[in-house]
Amino acid sequence: MKIAYFPGCCYETSAREYDVSTRAVCRHLGIELVEPPDWNCCGSTPAHSTDRLLALAMAARNLAQVEEMGLAEVTASCALCYQRLALTQAELAENGELLAEVNRLTGRPYRATVKVRPVLDIIAGLGEEEFRSRVVRPLNGFKIAAYYGCLLVRPSKTKVDDPENPQMMDRVLRLAGAETVDWTHKTECCGASLAISNEEVVVRMVARIIKAAALAGADCIATACAMCHFNLDIRQEKVSRLLGKKYSLPVFYFTQLLGLAMGLNPKEVCVHTHFVDARPLVKKII
Amino acid sequence: MHRIGVFVCWCGSNIGGVVDVPRVVREVAKLPGVVYSTDYKYMCSEPGQGMIIRAIREHRLDRVVVASCSPRLHEDTFRKAVLLGGLNPYLLEMANIREHCSWVHQNDPEKASEKAVAIIRRAVAKAARLEPLVQKRIPVTRRVLVVGGGIAGIQAALDIAEAGYDVVLAEKQPTIGGKMVLLDKTFPTLDCSACISTPKMVSVARHPNVLLLTCAEVEEIRGFVGNFNVTVRLKAISVDYDKCTGCGTCWEKCPTKVPNEFDLGMSYRKAIYLPFAQAMPNKPVIDREHCRFFTQGKCRVCEKVCPAQAINYADQDKFVTLQVGAVLLATGYELFDWASVYGEYGYGRYPDVITGLHFERMVNAGGPTGGKIVRPSDGTEPKTVVFVQCVGSRDEAKGKEYCSRVCCMYTAKQAHQVLEKIPGAEVYVFYIDVRCAGKGYEEFYLRALHEGAQYIRGRVSKIYPEEKKLIVKGADTLLGRPVEVAADLVVLATAMIPSQDAAKVARVAGISADRDGFFLEAHPKLRPVETNTAGIFLAGTCQGPKDIPDTVAHAGAAAAKICTLLARPEMTIEPVAAEVNQKLCTGCLLCRDVCPYRAVEAKEIEEKKNGVLQRRVVAEVNSGLCQGCGACAAGCRSGAIDLKGFTNEQLAAEVAALCGW
Numbered sequence: 001m002k003i004a005y006f007p008g009c010c011y012e013t014s015a016r017e018y019d020v021s022t023r024a025v026c027r028h029l030g031i032e033l034v035e036p037p038d039w040n041c042c043g044s045t046p047a048h049s050t051d052r053l054l055a056l057a058m059a060a061r062n063l064a065q066v067e068e069m070g071l072a073e074v075t076a077s078c079a080l081c082y083q084r085l086a087l088t089q090a091e092l093a094e095n096g097e098l099l100a101e102v103n104r105l106t107g108r109p110y111r112a113t114v115k116v117r118p119v120l121d122i123i124a125g126l127g128e129e130e131f132r133s134r135v136v137r138p139l140n141g142f143k144i145a146a147y148y149g150c151l152l153v154r155p156s157k158t159k160v161d162d163p164e165n166p167q168m169m170d171r172v173l174r175l176a177g178a179e180t181v182d183w184t185h186k187t188e189c190c191g192a193s194l195a196i197s198n199e200e201v202v203v204r205m206v207a208r209i210i211k212a213a214a215l216a217g218a219d220c221i222a223t224a225c226a227m228c229h230f231n232l233d234i235r236q237e238k239v240s241r242l243l244g245k246k247y248s249l250p251v252f253y254f255t256q257l258l259g260l261a262m263g264l265n266p267k268e269v270c271v272h273t274h275f276v277d278a279r280p281l282v283k284k285i286i
Numbered sequence: 287m288h289r290i291g292v293f294v295c296w297c298g299s300n301i302g303g304v305v306d307v308p309r310v311v312r313e314v315a316k317l318p319g320v321v322y323s324t325d326y327k328y329m330c331s332e333p334g335q336g337m338i339i340r341a342i343r344e345h346r347l348d349r350v351v352v353a354s355c356s357p358r359l360h361e362d363t364f365r366k367a368v369l370l371g372g373l374n375p376y377l378l379e380m381a382n383i384r385e386h387c388s389w390v391h392q393n394d395p396e397k398a399s400e401k402a403v404a405i406i407r408r409a410v411a412k413a414a415r416l417e418p419l420v421q422k423r424i425p426v427t428r429r430v431l432v433v434g435g436g437i438a439g440i441q442a443a444l445d446i447a448e449a450g451y452d453v454v455l456a457e458k459q460p461t462i463g464g465k466m467v468l469l470d471k472t473f474p475t476l477d478c479s480a481c482i483s484t485p486k487m488v489s490v491a492r493h494p495n496v497l498l499l500t501c502a503e504v505e506e507i508r509g510f511v512g513n514f515n516v517t518v519r520l521k522a523i524s525v526d527y528d529k530c531t532g533c534g535t536c537w538e539k540c541p542t543k544v545p546n547e548f549d550l551g552m553s554y555r556k557a558i559y560l561p562f563a564q565a566m567p568n569k570p571v572i573d574r575e576h577c578r579f580f581t582q583g584k585c586r587v588c589e590k591v592c593p594a595q596a597i598n599y600a601d602q603d604k605f606v607t608l609q610v611g612a613v614l615l616a617t618g619y620e621l622f623d624w625a626s627v628y629g630e631y632g633y634g635r636y637p638d639v640i641t642g643l644h645f646e647r648m649v650n651a652g653g654p655t656g657g658k659i660v661r662p663s664d665g666t667e668p669k670t671v672v673f674v675q676c677v678g679s680r681d682e683a684k685g686k687e688y689c690s691r692v693c694c695m696y697t698a699k700q701a702h703q704v705l706e707k708i709p710g711a712e713v714y715v716f717y718i719d720v721r722c723a724g725k726g727y728e729e730f731y732l733r734a735l736h737e738g739a740q741y742i743r744g745r746v747s748k749i750y751p752e753e754k755k756l757i758v759k760g761a762d763t764l765l766g767r768p769v770e771v772a773a774d775l776v777v778l779a780t781a782m783i784p785s786q787d788a789a790k791v792a793r794v795a796g797i798s799a800d801r802d803g804f805f806l807e808a809h810p811k812l813r814p815v816e817t818n819t820a821g822i823f824l825a826g827t828c829q830g831p832k833d834i835p836d837t838v839a840h841a842g843a844a845a846a847k848i849c850t851l852l853a854r855p856e857m858t859i860e861p862v863a864a865e866v867n868q869k870l871c872t873g874c875l876l877c878r879d880v881c882p883y884r885a886v887e888a889k890e891i892e893e894k895k896n897g898v899l900q901r902r903v904v905a906e907v908n909s910g911l912c913q914g915c916g917a918c919a920a921g922c923r924s925g926a927i928d929l930k931g932f933t934n935e936q937l938a939a940e941v942a943a944l945c946g947w
Contacts, residue, residue: 164629182635184750215752 003122003209004066004074004114005033006225007047007083008042015078015226017270021255022077022119024269029134030263037065042084045193056098057105064110075121078223079254085149086116086158118152120224120254124168124175131175134264138177138207141284144257145218145249146170147209148186149228163187169224169254176261180185183216187208190231199238206231207239210247220281222254225255229253234275250278288414288549290791291322291347292406293338295329295354297384302327304388306399314404320347330360335367342371349413353381353406353769365601371880374418376931379647382410404471404944407892415936424910426512427611428852431456433791436530437483437834438841439616440490444830445845446614447495449851454608455490456518458500458787461565462617463487467599468548470642470650470657471701472834480564480652480836487566498565501785505605507613507795510910512857513823514610522601524572525558529596532569534560535589536597544576546654549647552662553654558588558597570740571733572597612821612848613804616841617791619827622678622685622781629679631749631778637663638756638777639749642693645700649707659707659773667776671704672758673697673715674746678781680718686781686802694721694778698731701739713739714771716746716760724835725900733812742769749776783830796884802829815844818913819883820859823848827863862914862931864907870926873903877927878917885911886918 005026006056011019026033041047043058063085066074076082092099093112103109123131129251146169153163161168166187168181188209209232213221223229233251240246251274259269271278292314296302307325315323322345326334329352341347350373352364357380365375383402391398428451432443433458441455455462467487491498506517525848540556548561555561557577560570568727578585579599589597621641626632633640638661642647653656661668675693678685694717701713720741722728735741742763751757755772762769784803797817798806805828808816815823824839824931826832832840851857864878868891878886889906892899905927907918919927919934928934 162629165633184752212750214750 001030001032002032002071004069004071006039006042006062006076006081006085007035008031008076008078010078010226010230014230015253017256017273018077018226018229018253019157021253021259021269023098024121024264025262027125027258028264029123029131032121034069034071036062036069036074037044038065041080042081043088044080044084047230053105055084055100056088056091057102059084060092060102060110061106061108063089063112063114063116064106066114068108068109073115073117075117075119075122077253078224079118079149079151079220080227082118083158084132084216089114089116089156090157092206116158118224119151120159120168120172123255123258126170127177130241131172135176135261137261137285139173139261139285140177142173142178142257142281143219144180145183145213145216145221146173146174146180146186146254147213147221147228147232149223149225150187150189152224152265153187165280166221169222173257176258178257178261179208181216181218181272182214183212183218184213188212190228192227192231195231202227202231203235203238203242206235207242210249211237211238211243213249214247218249220250220252220278222252222257224254248276250274250276251279252278278282288349289347290317290349290351290413291321291338291341291345292317292320292324292351292410293329293334293341294323294325294383295334295352295813296325296739297329297354297388298327301354301384301388301402304392304395304398305383305402306395310402310406311339312625314353314406315408317407317563319349319414320410322347322660329354330363333427335363335370337797338364338367339371342373347371347373348377349416350378351381351406351409351413352378352845353383353402353409354382355382355384356382356386375422376419377413377416379413380407380417398782401521404946408940408943411738411939412936412938415738415933415939417930418837419930421861422856423856424512426852426855426857427609428452428515428855429454429608429610430612430614430848431504431516431608432611432614432616434614434616434618434826435459435462435490435498435500436618436826437466437486438463438618438828438837439488439614440483441841442614442616442825442848443490443496444486445842446848447490449845449849451849452495452497452926453493454497454499454518456499456504459561460500460523460571461561462490462498462569463562463564465568465643465800466563466834467562468650470653471699471703472684473695474726476699476725480650484566485566487564492564499764500568500608500752500870501571504791504794508821508909511859512851513910514612514613514821515612515635516613518608520604520606522574522575522603524577524597524676525570526542526596526598526601526602527567527569527727529594530592531570531594531596532567533593535591535593535864537570539587539591541585541587542576542578544573545682547716548638549654550644552644552647554778557744569826572599574636604702605925611796612823612851613794614825614844614848615791615797615828616825617788620785622780622783624677624685624780627684628677629774630747631776632751633673634757636749636751636776638668638774639778641778641780641882642696642700643780645777646880649700649703659704659775665802666774667708668704669710670712670714670771671701671708671775671777672746672756672771673701673713673772673777674758675715675717675779676745676781677778677926678783679779683895686783688781688802688831689721690779690782691721692833694719695724695727695730695833697779699732700721701740702730702734702737705734705737705739714758714773715739715741716758717741717743718745724833738760744769763911782827784828788828789871791828793867795819796882797822798882804828808943814935815840815847820913821851824918859910860914862929863909863912864916864927864929865927866905866907867926868904870924871904872924872926873905874923875903875905876921876923877905880917880921882915882917883911885909887914
C-alpha cells in the first residue's frame with residue numbers, strides 16, 4: 001500500500017516520537033508513506049481561527065500536491081493535521097464555488113478527489129489476522145487508557161469513530177496484546193492550544209483526564225494526537241500539585257506501543273524521550 | 287341553458303375589505319347561464335342562507351354558486367341550504383375568494399377583485415356541468431373493534447359498551463392496563479395510578495357488551511366503514527382459561543425465573559406467570575421462549591400441579607374473524623431508546639442512570655423495591671438525584687423534534703416524591719423550558735420548586751461515574767456558566783414514541799402516520815379522533831404524546847364519534863366517488879396500485895366481442911371504501927375513470943374558464 005503522508009509541523013519537535021514511530025510501524029506493516037515534496041502548514045489554529053479562506057487554502061495546497069503525486073489517499077499522524085485536511089476536503093468537495101476561489105488563491109488547481117484518513121484509521125483498517133501475525137512481543141500486562149481527544153471524532157463530517165465511546169484505538173491495542181480500560185474521558189478536551197495562553201485552565205482539564213484514567217485502573221495512556229500528548233505528558237507534575245496526589249502515568253503515542261508489540265527496538269520508537277518516564281513500564285515486556 | 291344563481295359573500299371585512307364585492311356581482315351577472323347574482327354580509331348566516339333558498343324558488347335556479355370561503359369550512363352548510371331550496375345538494379359549487387384571494391392579496395385590492403371574478407367564472411363553468419348525485423345507504427354492523435387495552439382503549443370500550451353496542455377489545459399483551467398501570471402517582475393530584483385504573487380494567491373485562499381478547503394481534507382489516515372484516519391472531523398461551531381458576535399454584539412451583547417486563551427487568555417472574563397481581567384477565571400464560579418444557583423438552587411441573595388441569599402445551603395460535611362497523615386504534619406509546627444514541631449519558635452502561643418509567647416502578651409500593659427509591663447498582667438510598675428532561679424530545683440531532691408533553695410534569699412529580707421520601711435529599715432538574723399547560727399543573731410545578739427542587743436551565747452534556755458517584759456535567763444557561771453535580775441517581779425523562787407495532791397497525795388499517803410514526807388524524811383541530819379512512823378512529827397516544835387526562839378525553843371523544851356512526855342501522859356514504867367505465871378500461875390496474883384506500887379491485891367480466899363471449903379483467907371501485915381523492919382518475923391511462931363531482935369534463939371546463947379560452 002502506497003499512501004501520501006503529511007507529517008505536520010511538530011514532526012521534528014514536540015511530536016517527534018509520533019512521526020518516528022508512525023514511519024517505523026508503517027514500514028513494518030508494509031505501508032509505504034510518501035511525503036508531499038513541498039508541504040506547508042495544515043492551516044491549524046493560527047490560520048482557521050482568524051481567516052477561514054486562508055485555512056482552507058493552506059490545506060488545499062497540500063491536498064493538491066497529493067493529487068499531483070497521483071495518489072488517492074493521504075494520511076496524517078497528528079489529529080489536528082488530519083482534521084484540517086479532512087474538513088477542507090469535505091467542504092471543497094460539496095462547494096464548487098469555494099473550490100474555485102481556493103484554487104485561485106493557491107494557484108495549484110485542486111479537484112477535491114483526495115481521501116484523507118488518520119493513521120489510526122489506516123492501521124485499524126488492516127485485516128485482523130494480518131495484524132496479529134505481526135505481533136511478536138504482546139503487550140502483556142499493559143493496562144492502557146486509550147485517549148482519542150476531540151479531533152478524530154468531531155465534527156460529524158470528519159469523524160472516524162463514535163464521538164462518545166470510540167473503540168478504534170482500543171481494538172488495535174487489544175490486538176497487540178494489551179488490556180484497555182473502559183473509562184469516561186476518552187474524548188474530553190485536553191485544553192489544546194490554551195496551553196499557550198491560559199495554562200491554568202489546561203492543567204485543570206488535563207487533571208480530570210489523568211485522574212479518570214488512573215481511577216479506571218490504567219497504568220498508561222495512549223494518544224493519537226500531538227497536542228493531546230503534549231498536554232498530558234508535560235503537565236503531570238502540575239496536575240499532581242493541583243490534585244495533591246502524585247500521578248505519573250506514561251503517555252504514549254499508540255504507534256509507539258504497536259511498534260513495541262511488533263518487536264521494534266524501544267529506541268526506534270523513541271519511548272525514552274517522554275517527560276513521564278516510560279522505561280520502567282516498557283521493561284515489563286523486554 | 288341552465289339557470290345559475292351566484293351568491294357573493296363579504297365575510298364581514300374578510301372579503302369585503304379587499305375585494306370590491308358590488309363590482310364582482312355586476313361582472314359575474316354577465317357570465318353565460320347566470321340569471322341571478324347578489325351579495326350579502328355573511329352568506330353563511332341564517333338570513334344569508336334564507337336568501338339562497340328564496341332565490342332558488344323565485345328565480346327557478348337549477349345551479350347555485352356561492353363565492354365565499356373554503357369549501358372545507360362551509361360546503362356542507364350551503365349544500366343543506368340548496369337542499370332546502372328544493373335542489374339536489376350536489377348542484378352547488380363553491381368559489382373560494384377568501385383563502386385563495388382576499389386573504390393573500392390584501393395589498394392589491396384592484397387585482398384581487400379581478401381574481402375573484404376569475405375564480406367565480408371557474409365555478410360557474412363547473413356549475414353548468416354539475417350532475418345531481420345521490421347518497422347511497424349501506425347497512426352498519428353495530429360492533430366495534432378496539433385495538434389496544436391501555437387506558438385509552440379501556441375508556442373508549444367502556445363508553446361504547448355503556449351506550450349499548452358490542453365491543454371487542456384486543457390487547458397484544460397477556461393483560462390489559464397498558465402503561466398507566468405501571469405508574470405510581472399521577473400529577474397534579476397525586477392520586478394512585480393503579481387505584482384509578484385497575485377498577486376500570488375490571489369493569490371493562492366484566493362488561494356484558496365487551497369481549498376481551500388478550501395476547502391478540504390484528505392481522506388483517508378488510509372492507510369499509512360500517513362493514514369491516516377483521517382477522518385477529520390469538521397467540522398460544524398454553525393455558526385453558528375456561529378451566530383455569532387463577533389459583534397461582536403453577537407460577538409458585540415453576541422452576542424458571544425470567545426478568546419481569548412489568549418491572550422493566552428490575553424483578554423476576556416465572557415462565558408461567560401473571561404479569562402483575564391485578565392483571566386482567568387474572569390468569570397466567572406460558573412464556574414459551576423461556577419455559578423449560580418448550581426449550582428443553584422436559585419439566586411439565588405446572589401441568590402436574592395444576593388442580594384444574596388447565597395446562598395445554600399443545601395450544602396453537604388461533605385466528606378469529608370478526609365483523610365490525612368501526613375500528614378504534616389505541617395502540618399507545620413506548621419510550622425512546624435513549625441508550626442507543628446518547629453516548630454522553632453512557633449508552634446505558636451505568637446502572638444508576640435510569641428512565642422515568644424505572645423510577646415509577648421503583649417508587650410504586652407494588653414495585654420491585656416495595657416503594658423504596660434506591661440505586662440499582664448497590665441498593666443504597668440516593669441522597670442527590672438529578673433529573674434530566676428532554677432526553678430524545680426536542681432534540682433534532684439525536685432524537686425527535688417534538689415535545690413529549692408529559693415529562694415536565696412527571697419530573698416535577700418525581701422530584702416531589704424524592705424530597706418527600708428521602709429526608710435531606712437534594713434534587714436537581716435540568717430543563718430546556720418547563721411546560722405546565724394544564725389545570726393545576728403550574729401550581730404543582732411551583733410546589734415542587736418550593737419544596738426545594740433546584741431547577742437548572744440547560745442541557746446535560748455528559749454523565750460519567752467517578753468512584754461511587756455519577757458526575758453530571760451541564761450548563762446553567764441563565765447564569766451562563768458550566769455546572770457539575772455529583773449525583774447518586776440520574777433519572778432521564780425520555781421521549782414518547784409510537785409503539786413498536788404502530789407501522790404494522792397503520793398498514794393493516796390502511797391509514798397514514800406522520801413522520802414520527804404517530805397516526806395521522808383527519809384534521810388537527812376539527813377531526814382529532816377520525817382518520818382519513820372512514821370508520822377507523824384514533825384514541826390516545828398513538829395519535830401523539832398525551833398525558834392521562836388528555837388521553838381519557840381523546841378516548842371519550844372517539845367513543846362518542848363511533849356511537850354517532852352506530853346510532854343508525856344504516857349510513858349514508860358520500861357520492862363523490864370514482865367510477866370505472868368498463869368499456870374503456872383495459873384492466874391494467876394502475877388505479878389499484880395508486881389507490882391509498884385499497885378501494886380498487888380487479889373484477890372479471892364477460893362480454894361479447896365480435897359475437898364471441900369473452901372474459902376479461904377490469905377495475906372496479908368499492909364506493910364504500912373510496913374517499914374521492916381522484917388518484918385513480920388522474921392515473922388512468924385510458925381515461926376510463928371519472929370522479930363523480932369532479933369529472934374530466936368538469937375540470938376541463940374549469941381550466942378553460944380560468945384561462946379565458
